[in-house]
Amino acid sequence: MDLSRRDFLKVGSAAVGTLLLPATLAGAASPSAFPLHKRVGETATICPYCSVGCGVIVATDSTGHILNVEGDPDNLHNRGTLDSKPLAIPQLANSPNRLQKVLYRAPNSDHWEEKDWDWAVSEISKRVKATRDATFKEQEGGVTVNRTESIAWLGGAANNNEDCYLATKFARALGIAYLEHQARI
Numbered sequence: 001m002d003l004s005r006r007d008f009l010k011v012g013s014a015a016v017g018t019l020l021l022p023a024t025l026a027g028a029a030s031p032s033a034f035p036l037h038k039r040v041g042e043t044a045t046i047c048p049y050c051s052v053g054c055g056v057i058v059a060t061d062s063t064g065h066i067l068n069v070e071g072d073p074d075n076l077h078n079r080g081t082l083d084s085k086p087l088a089i090p091q092l093a094n095s096p097n098r099l100q101k102v103l104y105r106a107p108n109s110d111h112w113e114e115k116d117w118d119w120a121v122s123e124i125s126k127r128v129k130a131t132r133d134a135t136f137k138e139q140e141g142g143v144t145v146n147r148t149e150s151i152a153w154l155g156g157a158a159n160n161n162e163d164c165y166l167a168t169k170f171a172r173a174l175g176i177a178y179l180e181h182q183a184r185i
């Protein structure tokens with residue numbers, strides 16, 4: 001069959017139009033054609049895994065169950081991109097193995113006890129004070145050092161500049177010399 005250039009363009013246009021039709025119809029469908037089965041809220045937050053601090057949008061239902069995680073296109077650090085670690089957050093956060101409560105195992109005990117957060121914060125404070133009081137050195141080798149070497153402070157990648165500033169000031173005020181960040185070790 002002889003096909004002129006004009007015939008070829010006519011046949012080609014018809015074929016492309018046929019291919020595009022379903023996509024056009026889908027794009028024109030009203031949002032009510034896809035009703036949400038659950039109310040979904042979105043929260044902008046920061047990936048906790050490294051010091052880049054990529055922006056993440058977390059979608060949750062009304063019970064707080066995480067439905068989806070994606071990169072935040074408005075965040076200057078990542079402009080919507082993400083690597084695989086934060087994409088695994090729904091698996092971790094929704095896992096039945098995730099710890100939701102404070103568990104404490106007393107010295108020489110063979111079992112864990114459930115405690116509340118007030119107890120945990122108070123216990124940590126008491127132990128930090130007792131350790132600092134028992135180990136604080138003002139002088140070493142004739143030099144003023146004002147430090148304790150028996151406490152270490154570890155920061156996390158989710159801490160922002162202001163968190164880190166306050167944490168560093170507080171740790172230095174206690175005389176903590178071993179001050180580090182999880183993203184560097």
Ligand code: SF4
Binds near residue numbers: 047052054082086
């Ligand atoms: S772990 Fe990946 S996604 Fe998370 S802050 Fe670092 S680079 Fe960004």
